[in-house]
């Protein structure tokens with residue numbers, strides 16, 4: 693085990709009361725049913741994936757001898773808990789309003805994560821750290837491309853998605869550090885970590901794809917060539933942005949500290965800390981930049997004047 697003491701700032705759990713009332717259209721990005729379906733498919737996985745990450749991290753934390761890293765793991769779990777609880781409410785809205793058939797995919801995920809929970813802690817931690825490394829790419833895609841993706845979309849859904857991505861950035865080091873804290877840097881542990889990058893990422897992508905396929909089928913779009921073309925275009929945008937993160941994460945010597953955080957994320961975190969209200973205002977999806985939803989800080993007074 694590592695004797696290194698973790699001194700990184702703790703991720704801050706923020707239980708923001710996002711609401712998903714009945715007037716949200718399940719196709720919440722106007723004129724983009726395929727992109728809406730992709731993101732709804734990803735949301736569907738969260739109440740199954742994230743509890744698995746939490747259970748894994750809890751089991752791993754019990755074995756850590758670094759108290760500060762243990763605190764990081766617990767803060768990670770608090771954030772993930774808020775995420776999946778919010779996604780569960782969002783998914784309930786999707787199912788009750790338009791896609792009740794998604795419950796079948798939820799049953800499949802429940803069984804799949806029950807099976808995965810029987811695997812060794814090392815495999816589960818590699819999956820956890822691996823999935824989190826893909827999340828960094830997804831975060832950058834959704835945040836840096838937010839105007840292209842979300843212009844004019846329902847700000848309640850967009851604000852919720854972007855909050856999740858901000859907190860993913862904030863805890864980007866934790867799963868990786870816990871894996872390193874528990875497993876010595878041997879060839880075999882390195883290989884397991886590398887395989888975990890693909891195992892975690894492709895497993896979640898597989899269920900997300902089942903989700904969007906089911907949604908598009910129920911809307912009668914799955915066999916429509918134009919719809920298929922638009923879906924492939926968004927898939928290509930996703931793959932070309934996110935897969936380089938996967939390959940970098942799988943490399944020996946990878947460290948998520950080397951992945952720079954988007955400025956929008958840093959501004960959101962700073963704005964939230966300054967607002968001190970415990971809530972996040974909704975983002976303005978009609979603004980040409982979709983800026984962070986907090987007022988800018990007052991300019992410092994010139995005391996010499």
Ligand SMILES: [Fe+2]
Nearest residue numbers: 742772775860
């Ligand atoms: Fe999360």
Ligand SMILES: [Fe+2]
Nearest residue numbers: 772824827860
């Ligand atoms: Fe996460």
